[in-house]
Amino acid sequence: MRITPKAELEHRCARLQGKMAEAGIDAVIILQNADLFYFTGTIQSGCLYLPVEGQPLYLVRRDAGRARMESGLKEVIPFGSPKDVPRIVAEFGYPEPKNIAMELDVVPVGFFERYKKVFPQALFSDATPLIRQVRMIKSHYEIHAMKDAADQVDKVYRRALEVIREGITDIELAAELEYVARRNGHLGHIRMRVFNGEMIFGHTISGTDTAVPAYTDTPLGGVGPSPSFGQGASFKPIARNEPIIVDFAGSIDGYLVDQTRVFAIGGLSERLVKGYEDMVKVQELMMAIAPSRPTWGALYESCRQLAVEMGYEDSFMGAKGAQVSFIGHGVGVEIDEYPFIARGFDTMSLEPGMAFAFEPKVVFPGEGAIGIEDTFYLADDGTLKQLTYSDQRLAII
Amino acid sequence: MRITPKAELEHRCARLQGKMAEAGIDAVIILQNADLFYFTGTIQSGCLYLPVEGQPLYLVRRDAGRARMESGLKEVIPFGSPKDVPRIVAEFGYPEPKNIAMELDVVPVGFFERYKKVFPQALFSDATPLIRQVRMIKSHYEIHAMKDAADQVDKVYRRALEVIREGITDIELAAELEYVARRNGHLGHIRMRVFNGEMIFGHTISGTDTAVPAYTDTPLGGVGPSPSFGQGASFKPIARNEPIIVDFAGSIDGYLVDQTRVFAIGGLSERLVKGYEDMVKVQELMMAIAPSRPTWGALYESCRQLAVEMGYEDSFMGAKGAQVSFIGHGVGVEIDEYPFIARGFDTMSLEPGMAFAFEPKVVFPGEGAIGIEDTFYLADDGTLKQLTYSDQRLAII
Numbered sequence: 076m077r078i079t080p081k082a083e084l085e086h087r088c089a090r091l092q093g094k095m096a097e098a099g100i101d102a103v104i105i106l107q108n109a110d111l112f113y114f115t116g117t118i119q120s121g122c123l124y125l126p127v128e129g130q131p132l133y134l135v136r137r138d139a140g141r142a143r144m145e146s147g148l149k150e151v152i153p154f155g156s157p158k159d160v161p162r163i164v165a166e167f168g169y170p171e172p173k174n175i176a177m178e179l180d181v182v183p184v185g186f187f188e189r190y191k192k193v194f195p196q197a198l199f200s201d202a203t204p205l206i207r208q209v210r211m212i213k214s215h216y217e218i219h220a221m222k223d224a225a226d227q228v229d230k231v232y233r234r235a236l237e238v239i240r241e242g243i244t245d246i247e248l249a250a251e252l253e254y255v256a257r258r259n260g261h262l263g264h265i266r267m268r269v270f271n272g273e274m275i276f277g278h279t280i281s282g283t284d285t286a287v288p289a290y291t292d293t294p295l296g297g298v299g300p301s302p303s304f305g306q307g308a309s310f311k312p313i314a315r316n317e318p319i320i321v322d323f324a325g326s327i328d329g330y331l332v333d334q335t336r337v338f339a340i341g342g343l344s345e346r347l348v349k350g351y352e353d354m355v356k357v358q359e360l361m362m363a364i365a366p367s368r369p370t371w372g373a374l375y376e377s378c379r380q381l382a383v384e385m386g387y388e389d390s391f392m393g394a395k396g397a398q399v400s401f402i403g404h405g406v407g408v409e410i411d412e413y414p415f416i417a418r419g420f421d422t423m424s425l426e427p428g429m430a431f432a433f434e435p436k437v438v439f440p441g442e443g444a445i446g447i448e449d450t451f452y453l454a455d456d457g458t459l460k461q462l463t464y465s466d467q468r469l470a471i472i
Numbered sequence: 473m474r475i476t477p478k479a480e481l482e483h484r485c486a487r488l489q490g491k492m493a494e495a496g497i498d499a500v501i502i503l504q505n506a507d508l509f510y511f512t513g514t515i516q517s518g519c520l521y522l523p524v525e526g527q528p529l530y531l532v533r534r535d536a537g538r539a540r541m542e543s544g545l546k547e548v549i550p551f552g553s554p555k556d557v558p559r560i561v562a563e564f565g566y567p568e569p570k571n572i573a574m575e576l577d578v579v580p581v582g583f584f585e586r587y588k589k590v591f592p593q594a595l596f597s598d599a600t601p602l603i604r605q606v607r608m609i610k611s612h613y614e615i616h617a618m619k620d621a622a623d624q625v626d627k628v629y630r631r632a633l634e635v636i637r638e639g640i641t642d643i644e645l646a647a648e649l650e651y652v653a654r655r656n657g658h659l660g661h662i663r664m665r666v667f668n669g670e671m672i673f674g675h676t677i678s679g680t681d682t683a684v685p686a687y688t689d690t691p692l693g694g695v696g697p698s699p700s701f702g703q704g705a706s707f708k709p710i711a712r713n714e715p716i717i718v719d720f721a722g723s724i725d726g727y728l729v730d731q732t733r734v735f736a737i738g739g740l741s742e743r744l745v746k747g748y749e750d751m752v753k754v755q756e757l758m759m760a761i762a763p764s765r766p767t768w769g770a771l772y773e774s775c776r777q778l779a780v781e782m783g784y785e786d787s788f789m790g791a792k793g794a795q796v797s798f799i800g801h802g803v804g805v806e807i808d809e810y811p812f813i814a815r816g817f818d819t820m821s822l823e824p825g826m827a828f829a830f831e832p833k834v835v836f837p838g839e840g841a842i843g844i845e846d847t848f849y850l851a852d853d854g855t856l857k858q859l860t861y862s863d864q865r866l867a868i869i
Binding site: 076077078079106107108112116117118119120137138140141145146177179180181182183184185186187201246247249250251253254257258260262263264270271273275276287288289290292296299300301302303304305307310327328329330397408 | 473474475476503504505509513514515516517534535537538542543574576577578579580581582583584598643644646647648650651654655657659660661667668670672673684685686687689693696697698699700701702704707724725726727794805
């Protein structure tokens, strides 16, 4: 079990303060769990008040004792409600903030209004773009946690090789794999930032179910156990000669990696086998280009272009009409971080420290989907390193 | 697998429309997954536009085909963005809404602003209290799904009896129980409405860990596998003569029940055994009072009063300084629904159709916690029925 080192937290807060100074923001008030974990090292009920200069103030309703034990931040202060914040800020000698940023993509209206009320003179803006920019550059410490998550997901992959057999249902297979992950420290919870983003361990889906579109912002969705959770594994029994997709997020100490491998009993159609080989080629192209630090959008376009040239215009990243406009997504504390390897993200480039999952996939309605996914990061020396490492070959059982 | 019947959906929408008319609201725009599931029968990316009179319009970005298959609502309309809503509303001949309600406790500021922009003349208010009031009255259909969830959680209880042994860790035990639940259709996801509410299957915790306060709004929290998820099972090995708490939420077809049972290898201290018996007495008091339809707050106060009289003022519902101000919470699609059996809820009374978990617990820091939890509902004939039914005795192994 890791306790985030004090130096990590100080460095993270200082980097956000640097971006706040550039943007003319006096204070950021952080409320959301993933951001609290990143900047404080723990998640207790409360908020982090980060002034543009000076020590961050971690205001904790519950539980202040645990916050003191688990957080390396110097100032952990018990508090009752947003009403207390201006007083505490003044007590620490910080000026009254005129420009406050909050996480407007995730904080509900009702919570936001309470903070607006206690700082009636302030202007409010969205802190999330700045927070995302800080969080997108991983430290060695973070990469180390993600390597442990990659070990976990490889155990899941190996277990899939053992338990896949004709007649087992997708949800039974999912249960087996989740069991292995949990015994190896998986939190049992995947953080997804986007509103309404619901994700469990991943998607374990087989056959034509792999080609069913879902509400999730993912190339493959699955049917799920019921319309109340219409994604991932259903009660469908696994048959011979169909793709079995294990898209699984490893999770250790708050850090994620994402990996997809495809299994089949017997074998697969020529079209699916070729689709798999072609998606590996898209991955290889990405690996060749990434070290040149293209913009996220340019990397997306180059890889999509190859898929189109290989004949997948209508099947790449989803069935026609349900295609998503990304091939990769940053991972770390959340499954949907910067960088977005996606259409239109033309202003930001890949940089050392960025970690992302890359998942070229094709979908043939009525037949099935196929593809591959691994998690990568750009190292300090500019080379692209692969974090997930399970055998990349189609797993024919 | 259940598909919510059309008549259920129509009745639910009509009930919300009745409350809208009383409150002077022209339209409710529903965005959040749990509410979408309740009012549409599925969860696709999009929104439900419910006018105070007329058919609800289910506007779906992704996937409209699935929405048509899974939802019994008549009007499923593909749409691209909030900008399209006024045009679609006009096309259906509905008047331009002047008073719009949205789920302000859960919708993030950024999403809300987009809807505000497309209805610049409208006044906006919070739809959640009305939605909660509709959802708090369960139909026979819903109670039936919850009975299935109670069967699932009983299987979990029985499995705990089989696998608890000295030396197994809390997280290993949790993995075993989650495995059983998943194989029996558990969605793997517990919906919690409150911002930052994170919940997996429940809390499997033992020994002094049961008395550790957490950020969760629960009487017991647990240490968790890391500060990144500081609740529930940790890597602590289970020992003899300590409480092993299995607080588990069953989940079938989108419906939840909540049950807590306590196990021990060998036995427990006199204080803990007495604590358990006394918490059963608090439960019995609740069962005796509930049919008289007290206010939620009055029911809370009566039960808390008994706990205080039995000497638990400083240990009831949390250790001193970390006590929560509720003993029960509504359950259904979410784990934190109306009714709240909690301090201060003095205006609303128990009514037939209300379902809730009731969880009297005591916490002794440094020793452990103990208590019981079951899920109940008030039937049409005014009697209180118990949904969860695992053996209520302390399970001494």
